[in-house]
Amino acid sequence: xxxxxxxxxxxxxxxxxxxxxxxxxxxxxxxxxxxxxxxxxxxxxxxxxxxxxxxxxxxxxxxxxxxxxxxxxxxxxxxxxxxxxxxxxxxxxxxxxxxxxxxxxxxxxxxxxxxxxxxxxxxxxxxxxxxxxxxxxxxxxxxxxxxxxxxxxxxxxxxxxxxxxxxxxxxxxxxxxxxxxxxxxxxxxxxxxxxxxxxxxxxxxxxxxxxxxxxxxxxxxxxxxxxxxxxxxxxxxxxxxxxxxxxxxxxxxxx
Numbered sequence: 001x002x003x004x005x006x007x008x009x010x011x012x013x014x015x016x017x018x019x020x021x022x023x024x025x026x027x028x029x030x031x032x033x034x035x036x037x038x039x040x041x042x043x044x045x046x047x048x049x050x051x052x053x054x055x056x057x058x059x060x061x062x063x064x065x066x067x068x069x070x071x072x073x074x075x076x077x078x079x080x081x082x083x084x085x086x087x088x089x090x091x092x093x094x095x096x097x098x099x100x101x102x103x104x105x106x107x108x109x110x111x112x113x114x115x116x117x118x119x120x121x122x123x124x125x126x127x128x129x130x131x132x133x134x135x136x137x138x139x140x141x142x143x144x145x146x147x148x149x150x151x152x153x154x155x156x157x158x159x160x161x162x163x164x165x166x167x168x169x170x171x172x173x174x175x176x177x178x179x180x181x182x183x184x185x186x187x188x189x190x191x192x193x194x195x196x197x198x199x200x201x202x203x204x205x206x207x208x209x210x211x212x213x214x215x216x217x218x219x220x221x222x223x224x225x226x227x228x229x230x231x232x233x234x235x236x237x238x239x240x241x242x243x244x245x246x247x248x249x250x251x252x253x254x255x
Contacts, residue, residue: 065120072110081126082201096209178249197239
């Protein structure tokens with residue numbers, strides 16, 4: 001639960017007061033910049049926004065940022081690191097529902113019910129910026145530009161998750177893995193990282209859970225894609241060698 005951890009104000013973390021310019025620098029590679037610094041706002045509004053993201057929180061690998069049933073109090077922008085979200089069924093089975101990387105928002109699942117509906121677990125040592133939702137709502141009421149930008153950010157995150165999950169339901173196994181790798185590549189690019197090579201922070205088993213495939217199927221497809229010259233795999237390191245080939249596999253589904 002959020003309340004079980006001490007939330008450290010940014011000023012205390014940094015050892016000095018946080019100026020707008022420092023906040024801009026901190027969020028320069030983050031989706032949060034669209035939320036905190038919408039275009040065309042006044043200097044007075046900037047002063048208000050300077051206090052919106054008032055805390056950071058470190059989350060150790062395998063620890064939960066929040067769990068199912070925890071009260072919804074804030075949204076979180078991933079500053080560094082990687083998370084997965086998961087559902088746990090009554091029989092103890094887990095279903096991975098998403099992977100979130102630096103620059104993406106976590107916590108949208110709690111807005112509707114005022115309680116979180118999934119667990120958010122760090123796949124590596126991570127840090128998040130905390131955005132108290134009540135404060136965000138209050139500021140949004142006073143600043144139409146902030147409300148509009150927040151809706152855009154929230155909509156994009158929801159559409160991304162929903163579109164991936166809807167497509168996966170009708171894809172063959174190889175199309176699912178191709179779509180997964182292409183989606184990761186596109187998100188890496190939008191975060192300013194390399195498009196064609198990355199370390200997978202999740203296990204093959206977690207990928208299988210997300211894609212609705214058995215571990216053996218995921219491993220077999222990684223081996224097949226490598227044998228066909230589509231990718232190069234070294235444990236968790238993946239390099240895409242033929243992105244057009246992956247797109248062709250994915251395009252087979254859409255035609």
